[in-house]
Amino acid sequence: MAKNKPFQKLQQIPQHLPPYTPKPIFHPTDQKCVIMSSNANEYTQSGIFKHNLENNESKLLVTYDAIGEEMEAHAQFIDTKNNKLYICGDGSFITYNLNNNEAKLGDINDNYNGELANVGGFAKAVHIRSPEIDEIHILGTYQHCKLNCNQQTITAICSNDYIYCAKLSYNPISKQLMILGGDESDRIWTCHIDGKSNQTKYEWTLNNKLKMSHCITDERDYDVLLFGDIIFVFYFKAIDKNDYKKKYDDIWCLDLLSTTWYKSKYNVPSEIGGESYAIKSGVSDDIHLLDFQNRAHFKVNSYDLLSKPFLKSRRDHYNPLIMGYMKQQENDNLIPNIPFVLKQLILNYYPIIQ
Numbered sequence: 001m002a003k004n005k006p007f008q009k010l011q012q013i014p015q016h017l018p019p020y021t022p023k024p025i026f027h028p029t030d031q032k033c034v035i036m037s038s039n040a041n042e043y044t045q046s047g048i049f050k051h052n053l054e055n056n057e058s059k060l061l062v063t064y065d066a067i068g069e070e071m072e073a074h075a076q077f078i079d080t081k082n083n084k085l086y087i088c089g090d091g092s093f094i095t096y097n098l099n100n101n102e103a104k105l106g107d108i109n110d111n112y113n114g115e116l117a118n119v120g121g122f123a124k125a126v127h128i129r130s131p132e133i134d135e136i137h138i139l140g141t142y143q144h145c146k147l148n149c150n151q152q153t154i155t156a157i158c159s160n161d162y163i164y165c166a167k168l169s170y171n172p173i174s175k176q177l178m179i180l181g182g183d184e185s186d187r188i189w190t191c192h193i194d195g196k197s198n199q200t201k202y203e204w205t206l207n208n209k210l211k212m213s214h215c216i217t218d219e220r221d222y223d224v225l226l227f228g229d230i231i232f233v234f235y236f237k238a239i240d241k242n243d244y245k246k247k248y249d250d251i252w253c254l255d256l257l258s259t260t261w262y263k264s265k266y267n268v269p270s271e272i273g274g275e276s277y278a279i280k281s282g283v284s285d286d287i288h289l290l291d292f293q294n295r296a297h298f299k300v301n302s303y304d305l306l307s308k309p310f311l312k313s314r315r316d317h318y319n320p321l322i323m324g325y326m327k328q329q330e331n332d333n334l335i336p337n338i339p340f341v342l343k344q345l346i347l348n349y350y351p352i353i354q
């Protein structure tokens with residue numbers, strides 16, 4: 001088994017944070033903290049929490065009792081433009097304003113039984129921003145919905161007939177939403193996003209040339225994370241200790257430039273089990289692995305997980321472009337002739353992740 005040298009073990013997750021929570025989200029204005037919503041356990045009430053990953057301190061922002069609804073099999077996502085947290089479950093919906101800490105039942109249109117309330121349990125969400133659009137796509141067990149952050153509208157796009165309990169991500173190179181695996185699935189589906197605010201047609205297509213590295217029994221046993229133009233996939237040991245199927249703990253990187261999988265030489269730390277999460281803030285290259293069942297918390301720099309074959313592939317892709325650009329500048333007398341050794345140093349420091 002590969003060593004876990006780059007992973008830094010941090011303080012255990014406090015007992016008062018419930019063990020069952022959707023994927024935590026970094027606070028849009030306080031990147032040291034994550035927002036999470038969860039049901040009660042023996043140590044605390046159910047509700048919405050703010051947890052500081054640096055000092056390990058938590059705060060219960062509002063209880064579900066105060067809102068008047070207990071969420072089950074729910075998902076959470078943040079509209080960073082309007083600084084609102086949305087929590088949708090199987091038939092329920094909560095809006096929480098991060099500016100004034102006010103929570104209410106119902107979506108942005110005060111519609112309690114709106115489109116997002118009916119998206120289904122175990123939903124996943126992706127926030128897509130471009131010069132023309134600012135929208136959140138939500139995929140649940142029943143529906144694919146779109147929340148337009150500029151217009152503050154919610155639209156049901158299509159029913160989810162593709163996969164149960166899928167992981168959702170976005171490919172900024174091909175401008176496609178991606179369904180990655182799911183329960184008992186290694187399939188990958190894509191849906192084109194044209195980057196225009198008036199897009200009305202969305203179609204999911206099975207990618208017959210690309211599959212996940214493993215077919216997993218339970219989608220809680222792996223997580224995906226977009227980092228620039230690559231997608232990390234972390235496989236966690238199966239939740240069911242008696243599961244007869246092989247338990248994976250490897251880490252893979254999907255290069256979105258070449259649509260090629262690369263395996264990291266490192267594995268997920270043994271203390272991290274099933275139903276864990278991989279998250280990254282917008283101000284750091286560090287990835288946090290959070291296991292609320294075993295109270296384990298690890299941190300690793302994204303670049304440390306990249307394999308040598310991946311790095312070579314990226315150098316092979318960018319080096320001719322960079323060398324050609326410098327040569328053109330020299331030919332046009334815009335810069336002095338650069339010694340070859342110096343050009344090699346420039347290549348080493350050119351960012352390989354866009």
